[in-house]
Amino acid sequence: MLTLAELVVERGATRVLHGIDLEVRSGEIVALIGANGAGKTTTLHAISALLPVRGGRITLDLGEGTAKRLDRMSPAEVVACGVVQCPEGRQLFASLTVLENLLLGAYRRDDREAVKRDLARMSELFPVLGERRNQSAGSLSGGEQMMLAIARALMARPRLLLLDEPSLGLAPQMVDRIFETILALNREGVTMLLVEQNALAALEIADRAYVLETGRIVQSGTGAALLDDPAVRAAYLGLGA
Amino acid sequence: MTAPPFLPGPKAALAMLGAAAVVAFADLYLSTYAVTLLSLVMLNVALAVSLQLTNGLTGLFSLGHPAFMTVGGYVAAILTYPVRRKGFMMPDLPDWLATAQWDLLPATLVGAAVAALLALVVGIAVLRLKGHYLAVATLGLIVIVRVVINNLDGYTRGGLGLSGVPRLTGPWEVLVFTLLTVGLVWRIKHASLGRAMMAMRENELAARCMGIDAFALKLLAFVLGAFLAGAAGALTVHLVSVITPGAYGIPLAFSLVVMVVVGGSGSITGAVLAAIAISLLSEFARPLEEGLELYGLSQVLVALGLILVLRLRPTGLFGSREPAGLGRPRFSGGTS
Numbered sequence: 001m002l003t004l005a006e007l008v009v010e011r012g013a014t015r016v017l018h019g020i021d022l023e024v025r026s027g028e029i030v031a032l033i034g035a036n037g038a039g040k041t042t043t044l045h046a047i048s049a050l051l052p053v054r055g056g057r058i059t060l061d062l063g064e065g066t067a068k069r070l071d072r073m074s075p076a077e078v079v080a081c082g083v084v085q086c087p088e089g090r091q092l093f094a095s096l097t098v099l100e101n102l103l104l105g106a107y108r109r110d111d112r113e114a115v116k117r118d119l120a121r122m123s124e125l126f127p128v129l130g131e132r133r134n135q136s137a138g139s140l141s142g143g144e145q146m147m148l149a150i151a152r153a154l155m156a157r158p159r160l161l162l163l164d165e166p167s168l169g170l171a172p173q174m175v176d177r178i179f180e181t182i183l184a185l186n187r188e189g190v191t192m193l194l195v196e197q198n199a200l201a202a203l204e205i206a207d208r209a210y211v212l213e214t215g216r217i218v219q220s221g222t223g224a225a226l227l228d229d230p231a232v233r234a235a236y237l238g239l240g241a
Numbered sequence: 242m243t244a245p246p247f248l249p250g251p252k253a254a255l256a257m258l259g260a261a262a263v264v265a266f267a268d269l270y271l272s273t274y275a276v277t278l279l280s281l282v283m284l285n286v287a288l289a290v291s292l293q294l295t296n297g298l299t300g301l302f303s304l305g306h307p308a309f310m311t312v313g314g315y316v317a318a319i320l321t322y323p324v325r326r327k328g329f330m331m332p333d334l335p336d337w338l339a340t341a342q343w344d345l346l347p348a349t350l351v352g353a354a355v356a357a358l359l360a361l362v363v364g365i366a367v368l369r370l371k372g373h374y375l376a377v378a379t380l381g382l383i384v385i386v387r388v389v390i391n392n393l394d395g396y397t398r399g400g401l402g403l404s405g406v407p408r409l410t411g412p413w414e415v416l417v418f419t420l421l422t423v424g425l426v427w428r429i430k431h432a433s434l435g436r437a438m439m440a441m442r443e444n445e446l447a448a449r450c451m452g453i454d455a456f457a458l459k460l461l462a463f464v465l466g467a468f469l470a471g472a473a474g475a476l477t478v479h480l481v482s483v484i485t486p487g488a489y490g491i492p493l494a495f496s497l498v499v500m501v502v503v504g505g506s507g508s509i510t511g512a513v514l515a516a517i518a519i520s521l522l523s524e525f526a527r528p529l530e531e532g533l534e535l536y537g538l539s540q541v542l543v544a545l546g547l548i549l550v551l552r553l554r555p556t557g558l559f560g561s562r563e564p565a566g567l568g569r570p571r572f573s574g575g576t577s
Contacts, residue, residue, distance in 0.1 A: 078452075095439075096439055100436055103433070107437055107453055
């Protein structure tokens with residue numbers, strides 16, 4: 001569905017990604033793991049066109065032989081293609097209500113009836129959001145805010161969901177719940193590219209994974225294979241060989 | 242999601258009728274001074290509410306309203322000025338302008354459009370930058386507009402100002418304009434567009450992740466605000482019959498920003514009430530200033546009021562919201 005080829009991205013004068021290749025197939029959860037500063041968030045920002053691409057290509061395969069080059073689009077056009085990011089640190093509209101946040105997720109949609117149905121579905125998926133729909137987003141707990149961030153992204157009806165560090169700053173129990181939710185959403189057919197520092201949790205639910213080190217892909221394989229890989233275990237899982 | 246409100250709710254309709262009743266009463270029974278004061282207060286309401294678009298909802302910091310008022314005011318005044326005096330007052334006008342004497346409505350629309358065009362140029366230049374560039378640029382714009390008008394004396398009479406502008410604006414015209422402005426901003430705020438503007442204010446990165454075109458939205462808010470300010474300037478000139486290059490300057494920019502902040506950034510109700518209170522305060526402090534020879538007292542009072550509000554209630558009187566029950570119930574559609 002999504003292919004990154006020889007992707008080069010710079011932030012200011014610093015080259016962050018040195019030509020990475022990555023693929024997400026329809027229906028998969030693909031994890032991108034790595035240390036702080038490896039370029040994980042930069043990769044997602046480049047896909048969402050929030051950062052300019054210096055070299056290489058980002059291609060979205062829409063099926064039936066049609067493909068689009070995301071690296072030549074504006075952020076709004078990328079969202080219109082169904083590639084939606086749930087950014088790191090939740091990034092809610094804190095003083096707006098839960099409902100307003102959800103409606104903003106559907107900003108580019110004009111199918112009002114379907115938006116209404118999706119709002120109802122979100123409060124089935126996350127009952128707490130339905131209960132608190134007229135409360136400001138900033139007044140929710142950390143876990144509830146993460147659910148709202150995911151629900152807001154889902155309101156855009158993504159074909160591909162980019163999740164940046166969904167476990168960040170959450171209590172361990174809440175991390176488990178969020179990852180269960182991610183897995184459940186994937187079973188319903190949402191394709192995902194998941195960026196995580198919590199490599200263990202990410203590899204456990206991922207179909208395939210890539211390891212990013214200082215702007216280069218150094219390892220890739222199925223989630224299970226990487227969980228057993230001695231180098232990955234030592235460096236990212238703290239489990240030894 | 243419910244449709245944006247095309248009609249005002251019962252309380253808003255009542256407020257509109259109340260405003261009309263006040264204008265009718267003043268028009269029938271009160272002095273010319275009181276009627277003019279009332280009109281100027283209403284114009285300040287419209288200015289503060291239109292500034293809410295940029296500064297309140299979108300979270301930009303524009304100080305440009307006085308510049309747009311000046312441009313709108315001069316353009317409209319040149320268009321409505323009596324032809325027989327134009328040759329003497331504005332010798333450099335091209336023929337088609339020298340022989341034109343327009344009505345208030347088209348002159349106001351053209352004045353507002355020229356102000357909006359100016360905002361478009363400034364906006365394209367600075368709105369892509371992050372930070373306080375817009376505040377600095379619009380502050381500079383006030384000065385630039387003044388200098389340009391001073392030097393275009395064949396069109397504007399320069400520093401002498403333009404007097405004898407026909408008094409085409411009355412309290413009813415101002416009332417209609419103010420209600421239209423408040424109604425327009427109200428509708429924008431409660432529609433998807435206004436929600437996107439507030440999203441920009443809250444978190445630009447997230448707004449862009451939702452597919453909101455940040456630059457286009459900022460430009461729209463800024464240009465629309467300038468259009469309304471230009472129209473307000475045009476109406477003001479035809480109310481007081483005179484305009485000078487420095488008539489609307491930095492002190493006014495300050496007052497308008499105070500109205501927005503005191504009322505609550507993003508709250509239309511707050512801006513309306515703060516504009517009324519601050520306009521009346523300035524007017525009633527004037528005899529005090531003259532009697533006690535304490536010139537500038539009203540500005541000191543306004544500044545003190547601002548400090549007090551920021552200390553005691555940093556989000557302004559109303560925060561970003563409207564009082565419950567005004568207009569329509571909030572989001573009835575949705576998630577249950």
